[in-house]
Amino acid sequence: xFDNGDANTGNDRTLTFLxxxxxxxxxxxxxxxxxxxxxxxxxDHFKIEIDDTGKGGGTxxxxxxxxxxxxxxxxxxLAAFNPPRRLQAECRRVSGATGGTENKYRSRYLRLVTDSVxxxxxxxxxxxxxxxxxxxxxxxxxxxxxxxxxxSTGATLTAEADVGDRADQRRIKLALHxxxxxxxxxxxxxVTTAQATTRVHSWYRRLYAQAGxxxxxxAAADEVDPPRNLIVVSDNxxxxxxxxxxxxxxxxxxxxAGIQYRVVAGDTLSRIAQRHxxxxxxxxxxxxxxxxxxxxxxxxxxIYVGDDLFIPAAGGxxxxxxxxxxxxxxxxxxxxxxxxxxxxxxxxxxxQNAARPGDPxxxxxxxxxxxxxxxxxxEDETSRDTTQDLRIALVTATDFLVSSHNAAGGFATxxxxxxxxxALVRNYRSANDHVECFVVDTVRYDDLSTxxxxxxxxxxxxxxxxxxxVLPLLRSTYMAGNTMDGSNNNPFTxxxxxxxxxxxxxxxxxxxxxxxxxxxxxxxxxxxxxIYDSNVAFAGMGGASPLNQVTRLRASGAAVLENW
Amino acid sequence: xxxxxxxxxxxxxxxxxxxxxxxxDAYTVPVMxxxxxxxxLVELLGELDAKAEPQTLWRAAELVGYYxxxxxxxxxxxxxxxxxxxxxxxxRATAIVTMAAWAGDDATRALARDAxxxxxxxxxxxxxxxxxxxxxxxxxxxxxxxxxxRRFAERQRDIREAQKGSSEQxxxxxQRVRRFVENDLxxxxxxxxxxxxxxxxxxxxxxxxxLRIYTGLDRAYTSYLQRWSTYWxxxxxxxxxxxxxxxxxxxxxxxxxIDAEPGLDKDGRRFFETRALRxxxxxxxxxxxxxxxxxxxxxxxxxxxxxxxxxQPG
Numbered sequence: 001x002f003d004n005g006d007a008n009t010g011n012d013r014t015l016t017f018l019x020x021x022x023x024x025x026x027x028x029x030x031x032x033x034x035x036x037x038x039x040x041x042x043x044d045h046f047k048i049e050i051d052d053t054g055k056g057g058g059t060x061x062x063x064x065x066x067x068x069x070x071x072x073x074x075x076x077x078l079a080a081f082n083p084p085r086r087l088q089a090e091c092r093r094v095s096g097a098t099g100g101t102e103n104k105y106r107s108r109y110l111r112l113v114t115d116s117v118x119x120x121x122x123x124x125x126x127x128x129x130x131x132x133x134x135x136x137x138x139x140x141x142x143x144x145x146x147x148x149x150x151x152s153t154g155a156t157l158t159a160e161a162d163v164g165d166r167a168d169q170r171r172i173k174l175a176l177h178x179x180x181x182x183x184x185x186x187x188x189x190x191v192t193t194a195q196a197t198t199r200v201h202s203w204y205r206r207l208y209a210q211a212g213x214x215x216x217x218x219a220a221a222d223e224v225d226p227p228r229n230l231i232v233v234s235d236n237x238x239x240x241x242x243x244x245x246x247x248x249x250x251x252x253x254x255x256x257a258g259i260q261y262r263v264v265a266g267d268t269l270s271r272i273a274q275r276h277x278x279x280x281x282x283x284x285x286x287x288x289x290x291x292x293x294x295x296x297x298x299x300x301x302x303i304y305v306g307d308d309l310f311i312p313a314a315g316g317x318x319x320x321x322x323x324x325x326x327x328x329x330x331x332x333x334x335x336x337x338x339x340x341x342x343x344x345x346x347x348x349x350x351x352q353n354a355a356r357p358g359d360p361x362x363x364x365x366x367x368x369x370x371x372x373x374x375x376x377x378x379e380d381e382t383s384r385d386t387t388q389d390l391r392i393a394l395v396t397a398t399d400f401l402v403s404s405h406n407a408a409g410g411f412a413t414x415x416x417x418x419x420x421x422x423a424l425v426r427n428y429r430s431a432n433d434h435v436e437c438f439v440v441d442t443v444r445y446d447d448l449s450t451x452x453x454x455x456x457x458x459x460x461x462x463x464x465x466x467x468x469x470v471l472p473l474l475r476s477t478y479m480a481g482n483t484m485d486g487s488n489n490n491p492f493t494x495x496x497x498x499x500x501x502x503x504x505x506x507x508x509x510x511x512x513x514x515x516x517x518x519x520x521x522x523x524x525x526x527x528x529x530x531i532y533d534s535n536v537a538f539a540g541m542g543g544a545s546p547l548n549q550v551t552r553l554r555a556s557g558a559a560v561l562e563n564w
Numbered sequence: 565x566x567x568x569x570x571x572x573x574x575x576x577x578x579x580x581x582x583x584x585x586x587x588x589d590a591y592t593v594p595v596m597x598x599x600x601x602x603x604x605l606v607e608l609l610g611e612l613d614a615k616a617e618p619q620t621l622w623r624a625a626e627l628v629g630y631y632x633x634x635x636x637x638x639x640x641x642x643x644x645x646x647x648x649x650x651x652x653x654x655x656r657a658t659a660i661v662t663m664a665a666w667a668g669d670d671a672t673r674a675l676a677r678d679a680x681x682x683x684x685x686x687x688x689x690x691x692x693x694x695x696x697x698x699x700x701x702x703x704x705x706x707x708x709x710x711x712x713x714r715r716f717a718e719r720q721r722d723i724r725e726a727q728k729g730s731s732e733q734x735x736x737x738x739q740r741v742r743r744f745v746e747n748d749l750x751x752x753x754x755x756x757x758x759x760x761x762x763x764x765x766x767x768x769x770x771x772x773x774x775l776r777i778y779t780g781l782d783r784a785y786t787s788y789l790q791r792w793s794t795y796w797x798x799x800x801x802x803x804x805x806x807x808x809x810x811x812x813x814x815x816x817x818x819x820x821x822i823d824a825e826p827g828l829d830k831d832g833r834r835f836f837e838t839r840a841l842r843x844x845x846x847x848x849x850x851x852x853x854x855x856x857x858x859x860x861x862x863x864x865x866x867x868x869x870x871x872x873x874x875x876q877p878g
Contacts, residue, residue: 182732236787240829244784327827360780360835379739382747386754386784390747394736464865521587 002046002147002161004109017162018145019044020129021111022210022530024512025118029125030109033092039109046161048089048107054152060105062090066148067110069129069163071138078144078160082134087127089147112163114140114206121525129163129209136201140209141169141564163209169564170213170554172502173434174200176221178484179397179424181441183225183375190397190441190481193221199484199494207495207514210531211550213561218434226395228377229368230423233330233337238359239387241333243326247385248275249333251392252317253344253368254377258289259318260343263307269300276311276319287312317379318344324385333388334364341368346376351426353416354470362416367426375427393419397441402455402478404445415466417457417473418446429472434560435501436476437494443480453490453519454479456497459504459556462544475501475560492519492529499531502557503549506540515549575604582608582627586620606633714749721745755788771800775814779839780832781825801847812848815840838863 002015021044023029029045030036039045048065069085070078091105112129113119119128127145132138141164149157176196178189197217204215231251234240241247246266253259261272269281278284285293285300289310297303311318320340324333334350341348347369353362368376381390401420403413416422424438443452456477457469483493496519499505507517512530515538520527531553535546554561573581578600586608609624627633724738762773776782778793801808819840822833841860844851852860 237783238831239783239786240827240832242784327829329829355831361831380742380746384750386751387786389751389787392739392743394739396733396736398733 001049001159002145003049004040004043004046015046015161017165018046018112019164019212020140020209021045021113021118021126022532023111024530025111025113025121025126025525029111029122031125033106033108034095036109045109045111047109048091048147050091050105050149050151050157051103052105052149052151053103055103055105056152058093060091060149062088064149065089065091065107067127068146068148069127070144070146071132071135072142072144078146081132085128085130087124112145114209115523115529117523118525131202131205133198133202136198139214140164140205141212141214164212166564168212170561171216171564172208172213172498172557173218173560173562174204174215174498175218175429175434175436176200176439177224177424177428177437178221178439179395179400179441180223180225181397186223189223189439191439191485193223195486196437196439196484197221198486199491203488203491204495204498207492207529207531211533211553213553216562224424224428224438225375226397227375227423227427228379228392228394229375230393230419230426231337231366231368231378231381232353232363232391232393232419232422233333233366234363234388235391235419236363236389237387238330238355238361238363239389240330240361241324241326241328241388242386243324243328244384244386247383248321248323249381249383249385249388249390250275250319250321251381251390252277252319252379253341253346254317254379256313256318256344256346256376258287258310258312258344259320259340261309261311261321261340263303263305263309264323265305267303267305269303272309272311272321275321276314278311278314283314284309284311324388328388329361330364330388331362334366337366341366345371347371347373353422355466356413356416357467365419365422365426367423369427391419393423395420395423397481399442399444400438400440400478401446402443402452403457413446414457414460415469417469417476421457421473421476421478424478425472425476429476432471432474432559434475435498436472437479437498438476439479439481439484441481443478452480453483453493454497456500458500458506461504461556462541477501488523490519490521491523492527496528499549499553502560503552504556505538505545505547505549505552507538508549509537509539513549573600575601578604579608585627586612586624602633609633714745714753717741717745717749751785752788755785758785758789759792771811772814775811775818778843779815779818779836781818781828781836797843808847812844812851815844815847816851834863 002018004013004015021042023042023044028038028042030039048067050060050065052060065088067087067089068080070080073079087110089107089110091107094104094106108125111122111126113126114128114130116128116130119126129140129143129145131140143163144160145163146158146160151157176193178191178193178196180186180188181190182188197220200215200217208214261276263272269285273279273281273284276284281300284290287310289312293307293309297307320337322333322337322340324336328336331350331352338348338350349367351365351367353364355362368378370376378392381392383390401418403417403421417425425436428438429436443455444450445452454477457473457475459474460468477494477497479494479497483490492514496514499515503515505515508515510516510532512526512528513536514529514531515536516528517539518528520529523529531549533548533550535548538545538547541547582600582605605627609627612620612624721738721741721744724734724741727734728738729735762770765773773782774793774796777786777789778797780786780790797811801811819837822828822836825833828836837859841852841856841863844856845860
């Protein structure tokens with residue numbers, strides 16, 4: 001049987017399941033056969049106990065006791081891995097026999113580990129329970145450990161224990177999107193969807209198995225085009241419009257036939273043509289769709305405020321021109337722009353953003369799509385209002401811009417992200433009940449200060465409400481390609497960023513923890529890959545730290561977790 | 565100062581520290597500038613693999629700027645043609661601009677400008693760096709006033725326009741330059757003109773105008789002017805207690821007259837009050853009434869501090 005404790009003190013605990021170890025493999029693992037406080041203290045440790053009255057002698061040789069990790073087969077049986085994942089465990093007679101333990105033999109303290117580096121670091125005491133690249137659907141937490149021993153009577157004795165507590169396991173819901181370098185070109189992303197998926201199946205599982213959790217993709221990973229269909233009003237300031245003289249603002253939409261325009265004070269047909277970059281006013285005036293206008297205004301020099309005109313596309317694109325009034329909020333302007341865009345037969349939605357800490361009010365996003373939901377391209381934005389600016393989110397897989405914590409004010413853009421982040425989530429995020437991951441080529445802070453390997457939007461429930469991120473940014477992550485590619489480099493980065501989203505924590509002080517600041521770039525025994533289930537200190541968490549990460553994961557991450 | 569602050573680290577001690585910083589996970593510069601022999605850093609940076617990870621190259625770039633190592637520039641520039649990835653190029657551009665910002669002599673700034681020009685010519689996505697030129701902390705900022713930046717940017721726009729049919733990346737690069745030339749640059753130039761106009765005003769009027777920019781009553785070209793106004797106020801306040809009291813009184817006068825401000829909505833008013841009270845708290849905290857102190861505390865509690873918070877003068 002499997003147990004953990006001290007046979008001599010009556011403090012034994014028989015184990016029906018075995019936890020994946022979350023301690024550094026070369027630390028705190030006594031290699032003697034007797035009881036040891038360090039060994040007993042960790043509930044993830046286990047021993048094999050064999051009761052064989054006829055055995056005699058003080059030792060059962062390692063060759064006689066086989067531990068093997070098995071995987072569930074389709075028919076409900078258990079099957080061996082290929083190659084087998086085994087450990088031969090020597091057992092020794094329990095000394096100082098009391099209470100009928102005189103025939104009992106016990107192994108050293110043993111651990112379950114999820115990667116081969118940890119296993120190799122102490123091959124005599126560590127048993128590998130890992131994913132299987134040939135059967136990626138097999139979960140670590142669905143595996144079983146079986147111990148086999150041929151007793152002195154000739155009978156084969158076996159005992160089994162589950163990997164993980166079946167009654168207390170969670171799935172972490174994830175969605176994976178690879179952002180293409182080139183619109184419409186399949187395979188032009190920095191990694192393939194298969195590579196990104198493999199990262200989840202391998203490293204994400206290995207890490208979160210320590211916390212009794214495993215990832216589940218809510219849908220197959222997909223490739224997405226870099227959207228350029230989001231334009232922001234007052235992105236940098238949240239400012240109302242000044243309404244200064246000739247404060248026109250404009251952007252262009254590609255691929256539409258034309259748009260309606262309502263004449264404002266100061267307009268002439270020539271100015272309208274110039275603002276819309278149409279070659280001449282006659283092109284507008286003589287257009288068949290303006291026949292009614294011509295009938296009402298036979299003199300092209302006499303047009304009136306409130307007249308409606310059709311502006312045909314020129315050069316494959318059409319301009320949206322607008323003159324904001326003094327005091328118009330960003331949302332007012334975005335809604336007005338949306339109304340104009342809709343006259344081109346497009347779907348346009350305005351979104352109010354939360355105020356960036358330090359701004360008087362939030363900016364507003366305008367998202368434009370074809371009526372069938374497909375992307376359109378916006379370009380060449382300009383604003384001549386002295387306060388209210390326009391900015392198109394120019395999403396690119398390379399140098400994808402994310403909000404910076406480094407900006408003055410600390411969390412200057414965390415709560416609203418960058419326009420590029422919002423463009424991705426507003427286009428591709430379907431629900432907020434999972435962690436959303438976008439894989440790009442390189443990730444850069446929006447103050448251009450540095451490249452980073454990944455970024456996450458943390459709930460920050462421990463901070464003032466104004467600093468918390470808004471839906472749908474909440475629990476989204478943005479990963480550099482070198483963390484999700486076909487190599488094993490940067491194995492802990494995505495689990496780390498995801499950990500921010502689920503646990504709602506900043507960085508752990510301990511450099512062996514998954515949540516340390518800057519995860520290790522390669523897998524090693526001392527790498528940052530542990531999720532301790534005891535208290536760990538976190539920076540910037542105030543009274544919430546130190547905290548237990550496993551408990552935290554289940555409480556703060558409830559919205560993205562589901563039962564096994 | 566620590567007792568041994570002035571003593572340089574031996575190269576053998578510095579090497580692992582610097583390499584750990586370049587290739588590892590630490591987020592802060594690990595050693596103080598005076599502790600590493602600059603020549604040794606130049607050697608180390610020269611050894612970097614051109615295909616190193618972007619993060620590593622950026623960190624190298626940061627060292628170039630942080631340690632002010634113009635001698636490290638040539639090896640970076642020499643590798644431009646070997647650089648397959650634009651992100652690497654941008655790392656170097658950052659280094660160059662950073663160094664220019666920190667440099668104290670015209671020759672280095674000139675070298676930086678030339679290097680930057682070369683970068684933009686060779687690497688389309690380096691146009692992202694154009695926006696850095698508008699930041700008030702770069703030493704290239706004066707180029708705005710002379711118009712040389714506009715000439716430079718317009719040339720870049722023409723180049724990008726010619727290239728934009730070649731690839732999606734080139735189209736986006738062209739978009740960025742166009743945005744810079746057509747949208748960002750005019751705003752920055754207008755902001756500079758406003759600064760010049762304010763600089764020519766009578767001192768009393770000038771101070772009132774700058775205070776209005778700081779508090780957000782005047783928000784024209786805010787993103788270009790508000791940080792400037794903050795530093796102006798700090799400089800002014802450092803002149804003495806009389807100046808600090810004057811600023812606090814001016815701010816109180818603005819607070820008293822807030823109802824007469826046209827077009828100030830609820831959000832704008834709350835923003836103004838927070839900033840004005842925050843500044844009064846700094847310049848003359850005794851002037852705050854209990855009600856004002858409560859208002860300020862509540863605003864800060866909501867996380868509505870300004871992003872360019874005033875720092876303690878002196």
